[in-house]
Amino acid sequence: MDMALKRNPSSASLVDPRLEAVLLRHEIETFNVRYANALDEQRLADWTEMFTDDATYVILSRENHDRNMPVGLIYCEGKGMIRDRAFALSETAMFAPRYLRHIIGNLDLLGDERDGTIKARANYVVLQVLFDRPDATLHQIGVYYDAFRRENGVLKLADRRCVYDNLLVPNALCLPV
Amino acid sequence: MAWTRAASLNEVPEGKALGIEVDGIHIALYNLDGKIYATHGICTHALALLAEGWIEDGKVECPLHQGQFDIRTGKALCAPVTEDLRTYAVRVEGDDILIDPEQPAAETVFGSRPAAAAPAKDASRVVIVGAGQAAAAAIRAMRTAGFNGSIDLVGTEPHLPYERPPLSKEFLLGTAEFSSSVRLSETDAVQLGVRLHLGVAATAIDAAQRQITLANSEVLAYDALLLATGGTPRRLGIPGADLPGVHYLRTIEDAAAIGATLDRAHHVAVIGGGFIGLELASTAISRGVAVTLLEREREIMARIMPAAVGRAFRIMAERHGVDIRRDARVIEITRRGARLGVVTGEDTIEVDAVLVGIGMQPTFDLALQAGCTTTPAGIEVDAQGRTSVPGIWAAGDCALYHEPVAGRRLSLQSWQNAEEQGAAAGRSIAGHNTAVAQKHPWFWTDQFGRNVQMLGIVSAEDHVALAAADEAGPGAIYRMFDKATGRLAGVVAFSNPQAIRAARAELDSATPFDPDIHGAIISSKGQDGADAMEASVMNANPGLSLTKRYIWPADGLTRIPDWVYTDQAIYEREVEKIFHGRTWNYVALEAEVPNSGDFIRSNVGPTPVVVSRAEDGSIHVFENRCAHRAAEFCRELSGNAKEFVCPYHQWSYDLKGNLAGVPFRRGVGGKGGMPADFRNADHGLRRLKVTTHRGVVFASYCDDMEPLADYFTPEIMREFEATFDGRKLKVLGYYRHSLPGNWKLYHENLKDPYHATLLHTFLVTFGLLVAGNKSLMLADPSGRHGVMASAKSDGKAVSSDAKKEMRAYKEGMTLAEPRFMDFVDEFDSPWSVTMATIWPNLIVQREMNTLGVRQIVPTGPHEFIMKWTMFGFEGDTEEMTRHRLRQGNLMGPAGFLGLEDNEAIKFVQDGMQRVPNGEHLVKLDPAVEAGTADNLISEAAIRAMYKHWRAEMGL
């Protein structure tokens, strides 16, 4: 099922680059779907495992991003901090129960780096439902600026910067995006 | 003396001025109602000729900057002039005006001139202590009765005896001068053989030796002593009673100070609804100054007259626009910038000055020393003014009326009483002890264009009959009948002197009550009750609709009603009274607008403003609302501009908010366009006052806002400066979020250290804050600002007791990356964490090394927006910046703590939506009623905030 394992990077010449691109796109889209599912089901430990050990994960506003200001709603340097975030949210944080839907689309592959890092971007939408309101609200809308890397052949996020357009966060952001 | 001819009379027509030069001195001559005055010709402020100024009401207005001087006295009356003008003596001889450049005009001098001593021809020596009205009356009576011994008159005031009634009336209205109030002129003193000791108090008495000692150590022996020491105004016994701007009235100097105050004031508070209070209110109103009068009782004058008559006085005052608050408790007077705040149980009334008229305290310490019988109301005397000590008489305000009235000894404290008692004592001292027919006590007052007179002695309990169509109109006659005997006790008549003349006979004949002549008895009770109801409702919520009641729970500060957080009218009043009121509102950091032309959008309360830096480096804050059609013209979050142009019709404004250009202002082809008198200067953007401190910019709608340091108080300033320690700020980014709760809940959250140990499991688990940590919940004296402070400890220090208390404490939890919780001790402060809540819209966050300011932007009772500006300092290393960013995970709308607070506040607002008429309970830490708490299990700072809030809101 994991196509990446069957690929032999050293025999690139055997592979049609167009097919390669389709496979990679498929692979990342599949990754993003799983990522969304993990968050929708609030399996934060699984979500943590989708990052490399040295990964950075930051959620920041479009306003900060455009002005080169680094402040993030969530700002994690390294998997340890990502794990702490997951741990704190599931074990210590108090917030109203809710359902979330992460929808990821418009994936755009921005090319490979020499070290095997794959740059990509994708749009995302997070819908939130609180139990006492009939409507799902558009909780966040933005762009992922990503860098993927393979660890033991498995695709992982080495960097995900979630840049959101709706500058005014509705109340609180209780779960990652 | 060098009288010099200055001009001829016809050169100075009535109401005009003439500039001349005498001995090289510029002099202005004026003709006021046919009388000539001379002052120095040049304004004391700048080089301008006063003869070219505007003359009105005895004042000359400088043509250059519109400063004003009193022509008669030279007194500087208003800004920008502060220095009085020199005046010169004037004499008119035939058609010639003569002036003496070495001698000031008579009116400038109030003081006494050296007295000519009269030789004593008689062995008998009289000393009078107190050179007031009663003394003057006594002296005249003594001499008329043939007394030819010596008279020594001792007076603390430096003036010749003068009468006081004009002080609250004509003198303040400028229709009378001091000289016309003098009761014993210098010439009189010489003629009557009175030795004057003015400006010196009598300090001691030796009744056995019959000696008086003066403050200058002089000793005067007497055969007869008259105490005519009057009294002093009763003072308010509340904090702030002696602040500058709080005036009492007894002397000419007091009156001059009040007069000067009324020149500048727009709104004054009068405390006390007695005669003096009402006369002051009347004077102020007729001088165009708004008046709020505060009366402690149910009705004004209630202690001296029946409520029905007090009511008539009140209606008269109210018809003239005096805002009268009855049942009003004045708790404190506070400084509010250049103004004063009168804090009542319900409201804070902001005024330019406070005029106090709450009664008089008789002065009788010498009588006590001499052993005279006294009551707290004064010295006991008989009809001849004799006290209980032989050789000592007393008269006037310091003495009681000679007989009890309705069983009580009282002092009449009136002009007539001073005359009558003074004269009686004088005659008695001269040896005439035969009783003279007593006159009925009489009193008058002039207010609101009416002359009200009172004859007889009335008391609050009397029955009242009213003969009038209009209860407070001219002609109205009130007759008071003693409750027990049914006899006529007194008459009060509004602008009806004939009625008073007639009343003499009525009182003499003890006319029985006849409803046909006197009108029906108006039962004061029923009316009184209805009035009181009306009064308490009006006082409870001035300005708020009566159909909706906002009644604070009887428990006081330990309960907060839900309407505080949910009501639209309350919210609108908060915008007016708080955000647009006397507050400094955070708007930006200077680092956000470092260069000229830089601007950033911000808010003051809900109101959008622009913060801009002008070419000269100054920072300006103005409304983001076009002066033309209200368009919110600036749409970028921040940027750099040369000017602001409204996109709708291209009106342009400079960086200070002044209107620079209006397209087609003159129309096209001579048609259309703005009116000819349109001036750009009148149509700029609404500009706010601005102040900055340590790189933080504040704005205020209040024009005379006090300096920031005063607004903060030293405690809050210390914490503010611990965070803004002088290093240059570097903005690291923003968070913005909406919050579905009332804006005050955010302040409360940060004045509620109790929740920190219970809600924030994360904080407690990792030892950032535990119930036993060193901590402080500071509130400033006003209660509006606060600082929640704590010092970090490691989790190990938590005692097992404390752990049990805190459900939040979770054993054995560890972080994979604990370093983000490290505290780099970079501040000069014992605290590792401080959260300063600075009223009304700023929170300064120093959560170890993650720093930020949070700005509250309310949008309605149920929601506000929070803008966080996170910063570090210039010179931070890359690693330090990253440390601040990592630690930032604690705060903000996704912060480990931040998200929990936001959720909790939302829960509170949700909880109020569905339960009508609810209340909150804030009872923790009863040892502190409201204010600073030294422990975390306290809500005292929340109570302090509401104490302030209620005073500001008048609720």
Ligand SMILES: Cc1cc2nc3c(=O)[nH]c(=O)nc-3n(C[C@H](O)[C@H](O)[C@H](O)COP(=O)(O)OP(=O)(O)OC[C@H]3O[C@@H](n4cnc5c(N)ncnc54)[C@H](O)[C@@H]3O)c2cc1C
């Ligand atoms: C503003 C104002 C308005 C008034 N309006 C009216 C009105 O409209 N109608 C009305 O009937 N009455 C009015 N009165 C009341 C009236 O003026 C007084 O009742 C009257 O002045 C009392 O005269 P007196 O001589 O007893 O006291 P005062 O005139 O007060 O004279 C007492 C003098 O004694 C001096 N003194 C005190 N102790 C010593 C000492 N130890 N040694 C030396 N000197 C001392 C004081 O400095 C003072 O100058 C008014 C009073 C005031 C203040």
Ligand code: FES
């Ligand atoms: S509304 Fe601004 S120019 Fe007309």
Ligand SMILES: [Fe+2]
């Ligand atoms: Fe909190």
